[in-house]
Amino acid sequence: xxxxxxxxxxRGAPRTRGWAALCLAATxxxxxASGPPPPDWQQSARASLDLxxxxxxxxDSRMATLEFDRARSxxxxxxxxxxxxxxxxxxxxxxAASLQLGPCAAFERLRADAAPPERAYADHLxxxxxxxxxxxxxxxxQTVAAVVAVGNAAGDGAAAAMLQGLADPLxxxxxxxxxxxxxxxxxxxxxxxVDTASAQGWRRPLLAWxxxxxxxxxxxxxxxxxxxxxxxxxxxxxxxx
Numbered sequence: 001x002x003x004x005x006x007x008x009x010x011r012g013a014p015r016t017r018g019w020a021a022l023c024l025a026a027t028x029x030x031x032x033a034s035g036p037p038p039p040d041w042q043q044s045a046r047a048s049l050d051l052x053x054x055x056x057x058x059x060d061s062r063m064a065t066l067e068f069d070r071a072r073s074x075x076x077x078x079x080x081x082x083x084x085x086x087x088x089x090x091x092x093x094x095x096a097a098s099l100q101l102g103p104c105a106a107f108e109r110l111r112a113d114a115a116p117p118e119r120a121y122a123d124h125l126x127x128x129x130x131x132x133x134x135x136x137x138x139x140x141x142q143t144v145a146a147v148v149a150v151g152n153a154a155g156d157g158a159a160a161a162m163l164q165g166l167a168d169p170l171x172x173x174x175x176x177x178x179x180x181x182x183x184x185x186x187x188x189x190x191x192x193x194v195d196t197a198s199a200q201g202w203r204r205p206l207l208a209w210x211x212x213x214x215x216x217x218x219x220x221x222x223x224x225x226x227x228x229x230x231x232x233x234x235x236x237x238x239x240x241x
Contacts, residue, residue, distance in 0.1 A: 045074035049087060053170075056094040057202040064091075081113035089121055096125055097173035097197075099208040101181055125174075127181060140166045144175035148182045156186025163192045172196050173205050180212065190216065206236055 037043075052067035068091055075084045085107055092104035103126045111119060120136035123129045124145060129137075134145045147154050147162055154162075159179055166172045176193035179185045185193075190213050197206035210233050217225040 041074045041077050045071045053094045059204040081110050085110040085114035085118050093174050096177045098205040099177050140171040152184055156188045160188030160192045169196050169200050
């Protein structure tokens with residue numbers, strides 16, 4: 001099965017496409033391929049990470065922490081800090097989708113044992129990516145990095161079109177967040193992020209991006225749009241009650 005497919009995890013939860021976003025297929029997705037069944041730790045870690053990312057995106061921090069801790073425990077049994085570093089990046093990508101950007105502290109503790117592609121992705125999230133590292137990123141984020149590198153010369157329409165061309169919704173939101181941090185997120189980029197989070201039912205990133213949209217409307221003096229966005233925020237915020 002290709003990364004980002006629609007099969008279900010061993011616990012019955014939909015598999016998150018965030019794995020495709022981080023290009024983690026080589027080891028932890030081995031269970032999707034034909035051949036001998038994967039070891040128990042691998043199945044358990046994969047299921048926990050699926051559930052953790054889903055919980056993070058819907059805004060259930062308690063469940064996200066619980067499942068990430070389970071995944072860490074399973075992966076730690078292998079004595080492979082490089083695999084644990086990948087899992088930590090996955091969580092940081094989910095946080096970035098909700099505009100919680102910055103250094104991935106849990107990954108940084110494992111950086112010395114991480115592979116170059118994982119180091120590049122961590123630097124991408126932290127806004128420290130070098131030109132030499134771009135080729136190490138997953139293809140979707142290479143595209144994002146190229147747009148960030150040219151600055152506002154790309155234009156909001158081109159940046160939004162680039163995001164819309166990314167098949168993976170988590171990659172799309174991470175890209176939008178990095179464009180926002182770089183000062184390159186106009187109305188089209190923000191609307192793309194809002195629409196993506198809304199279509200997935202991802203409460204936490206949706207609230208974050210609606211907040212950005214509302215701030216822009218208020219700054220522009222559009223009271224009607226700001227009020228409409230507040231009603232939408234109230235609706236999404238109350239959906240977890």
